[in-house]
Amino acid sequence: MSNTASPRSEIPLLSARDLTKRFGGLAAVNQVSVDLWLGQIHAVIGPNGAGKSTLTNLLSGDLPATSGTVVLRGQDISGWSPEKISSHGLGRSYQKTNIFRSFSVWENVRLAAQSRSQPSAFNPLQWWRSAFNMHEVNERAERAMELAGLHKRRHHVAGEASHGEQRQLEIAMTLATEPSVLLLDEPLAGMGSAEAESMVQLLLRLKKDHAIMLVEHDMDAIFTLSDRLTVMVNGQVIASGWPAEVRADKGVQAAYLGDELSEAH
Amino acid sequence: MSAPQSHLETLPRSLNVLLALCFLALLLFPFVGTDFYVQMVSRMMILAIFAMSLDLLQGVTGLVSLGHAAYFGVAGYALAFLTPAGEPISLYTSLPLAVAASALLALMIGFLVVRTHGIYFIMVTMAFAQMVFYLFFDNKALGGSDGIYINFKPDAKLFNLENKHVFYYFTIACLLAVYIFLRRLLWSPFGRALAGIRVNEHRMRALGFDTFAHKLCAFTLAGALAGLAGYLWGAQTGYINPELMGFHMSAHAIMMVILGGMGHFAGAIIGAFSFEYVLHVFKDLPEVAGFNLGKHWQLWMGLFIVALVVFAPRGILGLLAKIFKSNGDAP
Amino acid sequence: MDIVNFLIQLLNSMQYGLLLFMLAAGLTLIFGIMGVVNLAHGSFYMLGAYLAWSLASLTGSFALAILVGTILSVLFGLLLEWLLFRHFYQRDHLDQVLLTFGLIYVFEEMRSILWGDDVHGVAIPDLLSASIPLTDTLSYPVYRLFMSAVCLVLALGLYLLISKTKLGMKIRAGAFNHEMTQALGVNIKLIHAVVFALGVGLATVAGMVAAPVSSVYPNMGSQVLIMCFVVVVIGGIGSVKGALVAALLVGLVDTFGKVLLPQVAGMLVYVLMAAVLLFKPEGLFKH
Numbered sequence: 001m002s003n004t005a006s007p008r009s010e011i012p013l014l015s016a017r018d019l020t021k022r023f024g025g026l027a028a029v030n031q032v033s034v035d036l037w038l039g040q041i042h043a044v045i046g047p048n049g050a051g052k053s054t055l056t057n058l059l060s061g062d063l064p065a066t067s068g069t070v071v072l073r074g075q076d077i078s079g080w081s082p083e084k085i086s087s088h089g090l091g092r093s094y095q096k097t098n099i100f101r102s103f104s105v106w107e108n109v110r111l112a113a114q115s116r117s118q119p120s121a122f123n124p125l126q127w128w129r130s131a132f133n134m135h136e137v138n139e140r141a142e143r144a145m146e147l148a149g150l151h152k153r154r155h156h157v158a159g160e161a162s163h164g165e166q167r168q169l170e171i172a173m174t175l176a177t178e179p180s181v182l183l184l185d186e187p188l189a190g191m192g193s194a195e196a197e198s199m200v201q202l203l204l205r206l207k208k209d210h211a212i213m214l215v216e217h218d219m220d221a222i223f224t225l226s227d228r229l230t231v232m233v234n235g236q237v238i239a240s241g242w243p244a245e246v247r248a249d250k251g252v253q254a255a256y257l258g259d260e261l262s263e264a265h
Numbered sequence: 266m267s268a269p270q271s272h273l274e275t276l277p278r279s280l281n282v283l284l285a286l287c288f289l290a291l292l293l294f295p296f297v298g299t300d301f302y303v304q305m306v307s308r309m310m311i312l313a314i315f316a317m318s319l320d321l322l323q324g325v326t327g328l329v330s331l332g333h334a335a336y337f338g339v340a341g342y343a344l345a346f347l348t349p350a351g352e353p354i355s356l357y358t359s360l361p362l363a364v365a366a367s368a369l370l371a372l373m374i375g376f377l378v379v380r381t382h383g384i385y386f387i388m389v390t391m392a393f394a395q396m397v398f399y400l401f402f403d404n405k406a407l408g409g410s411d412g413i414y415i416n417f418k419p420d421a422k423l424f425n426l427e428n429k430h431v432f433y434y435f436t437i438a439c440l441l442a443v444y445i446f447l448r449r450l451l452w453s454p455f456g457r458a459l460a461g462i463r464v465n466e467h468r469m470r471a472l473g474f475d476t477f478a479h480k481l482c483a484f485t486l487a488g489a490l491a492g493l494a495g496y497l498w499g500a501q502t503g504y505i506n507p508e509l510m511g512f513h514m515s516a517h518a519i520m521m522v523i524l525g526g527m528g529h530f531a532g533a534i535i536g537a538f539s540f541e542y543v544l545h546v547f548k549d550l551p552e553v554a555g556f557n558l559g560k561h562w563q564l565w566m567g568l569f570i571v572a573l574v575v576f577a578p579r580g581i582l583g584l585l586a587k588i589f590k591s592n593g594d595a596p
Numbered sequence: 597m598d599i600v601n602f603l604i605q606l607l608n609s610m611q612y613g614l615l616l617f618m619l620a621a622g623l624t625l626i627f628g629i630m631g632v633v634n635l636a637h638g639s640f641y642m643l644g645a646y647l648a649w650s651l652a653s654l655t656g657s658f659a660l661a662i663l664v665g666t667i668l669s670v671l672f673g674l675l676l677e678w679l680l681f682r683h684f685y686q687r688d689h690l691d692q693v694l695l696t697f698g699l700i701y702v703f704e705e706m707r708s709i710l711w712g713d714d715v716h717g718v719a720i721p722d723l724l725s726a727s728i729p730l731t732d733t734l735s736y737p738v739y740r741l742f743m744s745a746v747c748l749v750l751a752l753g754l755y756l757l758i759s760k761t762k763l764g765m766k767i768r769a770g771a772f773n774h775e776m777t778q779a780l781g782v783n784i785k786l787i788h789a790v791v792f793a794l795g796v797g798l799a800t801v802a803g804m805v806a807a808p809v810s811s812v813y814p815n816m817g818s819q820v821l822i823m824c825f826v827v828v829v830i831g832g833i834g835s836v837k838g839a840l841v842a843a844l845l846v847g848l849v850d851t852f853g854k855v856l857l858p859q860v861a862g863m864l865v866y867v868l869m870a871a872v873l874l875f876k877p878e879g880l881f882k883h
Contacts (some may be wrong), residue, residue: 060471086473098471100464111461114454115473121482126455127446134454177472329690377870380877384633384689388825389873395822396866403862509831512818516697523694561709568702574694 011074012037013211014090014181016262019058019068021051028054030235031068036181036211043214043243051235052215053095056183059213060092061085072181086115087265091179095186095215097166101159105150105169106141108158112176113140141176147205148172149198164195182212188221191239200224223247231255274451274460274528276582277589284531291437295430303433304501305353306331310436311497314443316533319492321447323519323525325456326483327463328379331515332394333491335374336367338510340492341499342401343367344366345413353417356426360419363496364489370397370486372481379480394515402507412506415499426500435498440534443490447530450486459483520570526582535581543569601732605851607802611740611846614747616800619820620827621754622795628834629767629791630685635696638821639703640796643669644803645812646707649716658721662804666797673796677789685788704814713814718807743805750798751840758836767791823850826865830872832879841880 012035014020021029029051036042044052045143057063058072061082069078077085100108114137119126132138145151148168153161158169171187186195187203200221206212216222222229223243230240231252246252276284291310293304315337320329343363348354378389418426426432434512450456460477461469469476499505508514517540524543525536547565548557558565577584623637644665651661684692720739727735756797758764766782767790803816810816827846833839846865853864872880 062471082470083473083475086471092471097466098468100461100468102464103460107457111457112472114457118458118474120456121455121458121475121478127450127453127486129454130452131454132452173468173472214568323690329693333691377873381829381873384627384631385829385878387633387689387693388829389869392822392826392829392866392869396863399862507743512822519690519694519697523690561705563701564705564709567705569697570694570698570701574691574698578691 004132013073014059016059016072017069017071018085019070020066021054021058021063022066027066027235029065031037032232032237033237034213034230034237034240036213037108038180038211039208040227041212041214041225042228042230043205043216043222044230044232045216045219045222047125049234050232052232053185054235055058055232056092056185056213062089086177086179089180090183091174091177091181092183093170093174093185093187095189095212097163097170099158099166099169099173101157102156103158105156105158105165105265106145106154108169109144109150109172109176110137110141112173113137113144115177116140127221140224144172144176146176147175147202149202155194164192167191167199170201175206180210182206182210183215184212186217187214188216196221275584276529276531279284280585280589283589288441295433300429303429307429307433307436307501308498309541310440311494311501312521312541313534313537314440315491315494315518316525316537317443317447317530318487318494319518320522320527320530320533321450321459321485321490322483323522324529325451325460325463325465325530326480328480328484329519330484330487331387331391331512331519332374332397333390333487333518334512334514335394335397335510336371336488336491337495337518338401338496338505338507339370339397339503339516340364340367340495341509342407342413343492344419344496344499345408345415345505348415348417348419352421356419356421360493360496360581364492367492367495368485368489371491372485373483375484375488379477379484391512393517394510398507398512401510408506410507412504415503415505418500418503432501436501439493439497443493444530444534447490451530455479455482461589520573521580522580524573524580525588526580526584529582532580533581539581574579600734603717603730604734604736605855606727607736607740607744609847609851610844611744611747611847612851613844614744614751615802615806615821616823616827616846617751617840617843618747619824619830620843621751621836622798623824624828624831624834624836624839625767625791626795627828630681632681632685633689633692633696635693635821636699636703637795637799637824638819639700640669640673640799640817641803641806641813641820642707642817643672643703644800644811645718645807645816646711646803647800648804648807649718649812650711652718658808662801665804666801669800670793670797673793674789676796677792682785682788695736702817703817707814715811715813717752717811718858719832720808739808743809746801746805750801753834754794756799763787763790765883823865826869828879830869830879832876832881835879835881838879838881 014036016032016034019029019032020027032051032055034042034044034055044055046052054063058065061077061080061084062226063081069076072085075088075091078089080088089103100111103111114131114134117134117137142151145154147172150165150168153165158166159167167187167189171184174182184203187197191199196218203212203214203225214222214225227243229243229246231238231246233255238255239246239249245246291306294306298306319330319333322330322333340363343366344354344359347359347362374393378386378393381389399511402410418432420426421435424431424435426435458469458474461474462476462479466476495509498509521536521540522533523536524540525534526532544562544566547562547569550562550565552558619641621636623634626632626634636670647665647668648658648661651665652658655661655664680695684695724739724742726738728741729735730740758767766787769782823846827839827842830845831840831842845868849864849868850861853861857864
């Protein structure tokens with residue numbers, strides 16, 4: 001298992017510099033920089049409250065940063081709204097499943113795919129044509145369903161699907177928007193070992209054509225998947241680099257990895 | 266607190282058949298009804314259009330507006346201002362202008378209110394509608410509290426709207442046109458996006474949808490359709506006053522939509538008819554033991570509304586759908 | 597406008613603003629802590645005014661009327677909360693809007709049945725019926741100053757309650773995190789009842805105190821409700837401080853607007869609200 005895949009281009013697809021987010025006096029994220037390269041998975045780990053989800057929210061535009069910059073595909077996206085960032089090629093999945101519970105599994109993915117074929121809301125053509133005959137959209141959705149392994153379950157109501165299926169759906173929706181950068185927030189959360197294994201295989205397949213940031217707690221998966229590893233504690237980066245190096249870093253072991261490391265094999 | 270879940274997008278086939286039969290009955294009604302009732306049913310159909318316009322906003326998009334009547338009233342006032350004292354105005358100029366006036370007002374107010382959420386949205390829609398109400402109420406130039414009379418029905422050239430039956434069929438045509446438009450819209454990309462916004466707006470934004478533009482467009486369209494209803498109301502009753510844009514009218518619209526069942530548009534029609542019927546029943550209550558029940562219709566109406574909210578959140582259509590589905594029909 | 601007129605209008609705007617604050621504070625607390633939108637809030641204002649009128653006529657004493665009236669309406673508020681409102685905290689806003697709209701109808705009719713539809717006046721108590729002379733021709737009614745004083749005292753009391761007492765701390769905690777507060781053993785149901793009663797109490801006292809100046813008439817609740825909503829929107833939901841600032845602002849804009857620009861006076865407050873919304877869609881002091 002190659003843990004040191006080299007990036008497929010010279011410039012990172014996403015580059016964040018000195019990102020800081022303050023809530024009152026507290027800095028949830030403090031001067032964090034991270035680069036995401038095409039063909040690599042960059043894992044971000046740390047104890048609860050380390051600021052990993054906040055970091056993800058800052059990158060996706062869900063939260064405005066107090067300071068710092070983010071460049072996506074060569075464009076400064078600092079301060080952009082979530083929808084603008086998404087349409088520029090960034091997709092994210094959520095730690096707490098964030099789907100359309102009352103729609104069918106298929107409709108969830110189809111709607112996500114529709115986002116890419118969306119002229120202005122004020123265009124009357126958008127009010128008259130049938131949403132289900134959009135060839136391009138359907139194909140995009142099919143691809144995402146296929147990738148996420150969901151094609152058999154399409155007519156189930158999303159809210160009634162199993163937890164694992166909902167996590168798959170979570171990914172499928174993100175994939176249906178055909179992003180180049182993926183921010184995945186604990187995709188393995190609450191999964192059984194078989195489901196987790198499928199997800200890991202999926203991520204390995206996705207790695208080739210995407211730049212991925214992976215926030216996770218599952219150490220086995222982290223060390224299988226990641227090409228780069230960043231450790232956050234109390235909003236700050238305490239180590240970042242090749243997984244093997246970070247693992248061996250004394251400071252990291254002292255602060256965080258100690259027990260988990262000795263358990264991981 | 267999530268968006269209302271009580272929406273009904275598709276119905277069992279047998280229920281659809283029942284609805285079609287009801288529509289047929291509506292078409293044939295003028296042959297059996299007296300002039301008085303033909304006018305009453307015309308008014309109910311106009312309110313049904315008003316209710317459907319709100320359903321687009323509330324049932325489909327999940328936006329609870331307490332100020333929708335403003336757009337209803339503005340179009341009526343537009344007709345009132347366009348109609349000269351001594352002769353009718355052309356239908357073909359006044360209708361588009363009136364609807365455009367409502368649409369423009371909805372666009373402007375929508376631009377300000379659509380950026381708010383939840384309770385704020387409810388409050389600001391109410392506040393801006395009250396602003397419009399006071400604008401007309403306080404200004405003699407705009408008719409003041411007395412309102413304005415519309416002395417002639419619009420001139421349709423090819424048919425005579427002064428004839429009650431002709432007006433009735435014209436109203437049915439409008440009702441049908443709006444219904445078809447909205448049903449198509451529901452299943453269009455725009456409609457699916459609105460439904461997504463109702464269910465999970467946060468995720469829609471994360472997926473790249475410009476939810477502000479979608480909501481603003483829905484708000485404007487709903488306002489335009491409310492304007493169509495208001496225009497017809499002014500044409501039919503010949504009188505427009507500020508109460509038609511007021512808080513109570515807006516609340517009535519909400520109640521019609523809830524009573525009928527949200528999200529399908531046929532529910533809005535059913536709700537409009539049922540609500541007006543219930544109102545009539547309460548107002549006509551007799552005296553019992555010296556206590557005039559009919560005079561205090563607001564009390565019964567209030568209790569009826571409370572009971573509705575507590576016991577039947579999916580409205581009449583919801584109840585019917587349940588009944589018909591349990592009789593073995595595929596949804 | 598000369599200095600005396602300016603002073604008069606300033607005092608008027610402060611009085612109106614403080615009155616609005618009494619209503620808005622209750623509304624915003626109930627929104628912020630229980631998440632309930634209550635369209636019938638204006639009805640409590642009306643209830644206060646009618647109680648003031650009937651109790652004052654009955655007992656001959658305005659002070660007694662206020663005392664008894666406050667107790668009665670707080671009890672009524674508690675009953676309403678226990679019977680109806682507490683079952684609606686988890687329901688969505690639409691249901692709450694409808695429920696409370698239905699209540700408006702019910703309250704209006706009960707008022708009509710109990711007290712009739714006529715307009716009534718409430719006499720200003722002799723103690724407060726004097727006027728402070730400002731110039732040869734102009735004077736300012738003591739009663740209006742009294743109104744402002746009452747509102748200020750209650751505002752101060754509210755502030756002290758919320759920020760300095762244990763109860764206030766529990767209230768703030770409940771607004772911040774429901775489950776956690778409950779898990780810590782705080783009786784959240786009691787907190788809700790207290791907050792609701794507080795809101796109702798403030799609204800009814802406002803109605804009682806305003807009655808001699810505004811008269812007592814049907815529909816007085818709806819009129820004040822809309823202004824109340826505007827204040828809460830401008831101030832920010834859940835923020836009592838915001839409600840105070842916004843209420844004073846609205847008082848200023850409305851009062852001076854009526855004097856300086858009478859044609860558009862009715863709209864000015866809404867223009868203010870629109871301006872705030874453009875820059876701060878969640879109010880000036882977002883909670």
